[in-house]
Each structure stands twice: as structure tokens, then as C-alpha cells.
Amino acid sequence: MKLGFSPLTAGLSYPKSFDLAAQLGLFLEITYDQHEMDPRLPGARELAEMGRAAGVGFTLHLPFVDWNIASLVPPMQRLSLERTQRAILFGAEIGAECGVLHTGLVPLRLPEAVAQAHRLLNSTLEKLELAIPVALENLGLFQTDLLETPAELLALLEAHPRYGFCLDVGHAQIQQGPSGPQTYQRLLGHRLIHLHLHDNHGHQDEHLPCGMGTVDWAWVREALGGFAGTATLEVTGGEAGVRQSVALLLGKNLD
Known part of the structure; x- marks a missing residue:
């Protein structure tokens, strides 16, 4: 497994992030x-050069702010598609090993609105040109999230074999309870290419350093034992939060 962290979530500048990643042998997930x-x-070119100079690789979180590829409003849906495609090309230019993609929102929870949002999501996934591997992330945190169950994400992935799966263990625990990560792993593990790792107490998306909440990290370490893909720490707490999380996952003191 290749391990990295998100500078944005950690609250670290790029210079500090590159230094820390190089020191610990991590990659950076660019937002x-x-x-x-x-x-x-x-x-993209300058970022790629910074990575080469530091010996640090990348993954990429694709757009999610003011964005909705399942939007029922055509201009918003088209703009979200265009932004996502530009981001994928950005990822290819920096040499990202994969990009992480959310699966859309539908605030209007009427049957026809939900059905149309699903049609738009499927259409967008068909249209995107994948210059890098792209993993669909489990959400299900809010009523506005289009996909509400692991089975829905499984069906989407089965319909779109070009895409992989990003298991966000924190999201899974909030949505499905303490066994949520295991549920997603059991159903979608054969499509797993990337993970998001952070902790919480099961009620809200806190993005705590690993070990500060109630996620079953012993199970996570066991599940990652033979995993050959990438995993990003989306943890708060600055450098200390990253170091604590790496130490817990790798079982060694990094101070």
C-alpha cells in the first residue's frame, strides 16, 4: 500500500507538505x-516539478465544491462535467496515480427527480475521458447525497467498469455504523483502488487523526495487509495529526 495525506485537510502549506511527505515517504492528495x-x-507543470524535486507522488481529489454532476439544472450539470474533465487532465499532467470522484447530489427527493439524477450521473460517467484511473467514493452522509446505500454504489460500478472504488472509512462508519467499512469492503472490495482514512465518533464527518475516534483501525490495518493501491489520510491536526495517523497505521513511532 502507498500512503499519502491531504495538505488541505491537514491545514499545511505546500512547502511544509512536500517536506513532511518526503521525510515520511508519503504522497500528497491534491484538492x-x-x-x-x-x-x-x-x-500543473510547476506542481509536477515540485513533486519530482522532492521525490513525492500524487493522487487527486476531483471537484466537489459548488459542483454536482447529477444536477437537475442543465447549466450546473454541464459546468460540473466540464470542471471534472479539466481536473482529470490536470491529474494526468501532475502524474496522479488516481482521481477521486463524488457521485452527485439531489436535494429534491421526489421519485422523478431522483430517477433523473441517476440518469444524469450515468450519462456523465459515460462521457468522461479518463486520462488517469478514477475511483468513485462512498458518501451517504446527508439526505442530499444521491447514492444512499452500498448496494447502489455497487450497481453503479457494475454498470461502469472503467471506474474503481474509493473506500472512505469515516464516511462508511457514519452511514452504516461501526461495521460500515467492512460492509463496503465485502461488497466492493474487488473494485477497490484507493482509500480515504480518517476518524470520527460515528455521528459526523470530523476528519480526526486516526485513533482519535471509534473507527476499528485494527480491522483497517488487517484489510490493508495485501492492498497494492493507494490510501490518503484526510486528517486534521497539522503535522502532528499526520504523524500520529501514520504511526498508528504502520505501527511505529515517527517522533
């Missing part, structure tokens, strides 16, 4: 929305 919002951040 594409952050680059759209802040023109001061490096472009």
Missing part, C-alpha cells in the same frame, strides 16, 4: 477545487 479557487497556487 483540485483549491487550485480553481486560489490562483496563487502552482499550476
Whole structure:
């Protein structure tokens, strides 16, 4: 397993993130929305060069802010598709090993609205050109999330074999309870290419450092024993939060 962390979630600048990643042998998960919002951040070419200089690789979180590829409003849906495609090309330029994609929202929970949102999501997944591997992430945190169950995400992945699965263990625990990560792993483990790792107490998306909540990290370590893909720490707490999480997952003191 290759392990990395999200600079945005950790609250670290790129210089500090590259230094920490190089020191610990981690990659960085870049948040594409952050680059759209802040023109001061490096472009794809500069970011790729920073990675080469530091010996640090990347994964990419595709857009999710003010974004909805299942939107019932055509201009919003088209813009979300365009942003996602640009982000995938950004990921290819920085050499990202994979991109993580959310599966859309439908605030209007009427049967026809939900059915139309599913049609739009499926259409978008068909249209996207995948210059990097893309993993669909489990959500189900809020009533507005289009997909509400592990079975729905399984059906979507079976209908779209080009895509992999990103298991977010924190989301799974909130949605399904303490055994949520195991449920997703059992149903979708054959499509697993990436993970998001962070902790919570089972009620809200806290993004705590690993070991600060109630996620079963012993099970996670066992499940990752033979995993050859990538896993990103989406943890708060700055450098200390990253170090604590790496130490718990790898079973060694990094101080």
C-alpha cells in the first residue's frame, strides 16, 4: 500500500507538505477545487516539478465544491462535467496515480427527480475521458447525497467498469455504523483502488487523526495487509495529526 495525506485537510502549506511527505515517504492528495479557487497556487507543470524535486507522488481529489454532476439544472450539470474533465487532465499532467470522484447530489427527493439524477450521473460517467484511473467514493452522509446505500454504489460500478472504488472509512462508519467499512469492503472490495482514512465518533464527518475516534483501525490495518493501491489520510491536526495517523497505521513511532 502507498500512503499519502491531504495538505488541505491537514491545514499545511505546500512547502511544509512536500517536506513532511518526503521525510515520511508519503504522497500528497491534491484538492483540485483549491487550485480553481486560489490562483496563487502552482499550476500543473510547476506542481509536477515540485513533486519530482522532492521525490513525492500524487493522487487527486476531483471537484466537489459548488459542483454536482447529477444536477437537475442543465447549466450546473454541464459546468460540473466540464470542471471534472479539466481536473482529470490536470491529474494526468501532475502524474496522479488516481482521481477521486463524488457521485452527485439531489436535494429534491421526489421519485422523478431522483430517477433523473441517476440518469444524469450515468450519462456523465459515460462521457468522461479518463486520462488517469478514477475511483468513485462512498458518501451517504446527508439526505442530499444521491447514492444512499452500498448496494447502489455497487450497481453503479457494475454498470461502469472503467471506474474503481474509493473506500472512505469515516464516511462508511457514519452511514452504516461501526461495521460500515467492512460492509463496503465485502461488497466492493474487488473494485477497490484507493482509500480515504480518517476518524470520527460515528455521528459526523470530523476528519480526526486516526485513533482519535471509534473507527476499528485494527480491522483497517488487517484489510490493508495485501492492498497494492493507494490510501490518503484526510486528517486534521497539522503535522502532528499526520504523524500520529501514520504511526498508528504502520505501527511505529515517527517522533
